[in-house]
């Protein structure tokens with residue numbers, strides 16, 4: 001398939017570039033020997049000792065190519081959906097925009113060091129947005145052996161359990177009478 005070939009080509013380019021980067025960084029790390037390490041996803045998979053995992057059988061760069069594809073599929077539409085609903089909710093709730101803006105002005109300086117940990121209200125607004133509009137609205141899990149759920153329900157091996165995150169996020173019994181309202185404050189203790 002044409003798309004498949006394109007993806008192979010683009011992935012191979014990234015893998016090669018990253019291999020060079022990791023190689024030169026390795027030398028750099030030895031020289032610096034500082035404890036701090038911020039690895040990106042591709043680097044951490046490159047350094048993975050895949051012999052330790054019996055289900056992984058990497059041949060050439062296929063494992064890395066498949067990993068890049070998985071991250072693209074897992075991370076692209078989820079992030080797009082989360083941000084689309086977030087900005088739509090902001091457009092409907094100018095009060096929240098004012099509070100986020102205020103928090104940013106107070107905590108982030110243009111030339112100083114960013115302190116993203118201080119943006120508590122912004123984080124709460126993102127949580128609240130994903131509570132009402134979860135990018136993954138339901139999930140499916142299967143136990144490999146019979147088990148007992150915290151609720152007391154018995155589940156058989158290989159049975160399918162559906163978890164409706166969309167409904168869970170809107171349950172009055174969990175969130176209160178204002179469950180349908182967009183209120184980031186509910187996340188700030």
Ligand code: HEM
Pocket residue numbers: 041070071072074075076078079082134135136139
């Ligand atoms: C707002 C953004 C995102 C949402 C809402 C989201 C949601 C989820 C959910 C619900 C799961 C399943 C968790 C489970 O079964 O317990 C999951 C798994 C996963 N996500 Fe995301 N995700 C997001 C962003 C990303 C990004 C940016 C990446 C990678 C670049 C990513 C990579 C993965 C991977 C690899 C898994 C499988 C983890 C595992 O079971 O080993 N996700 N994500």
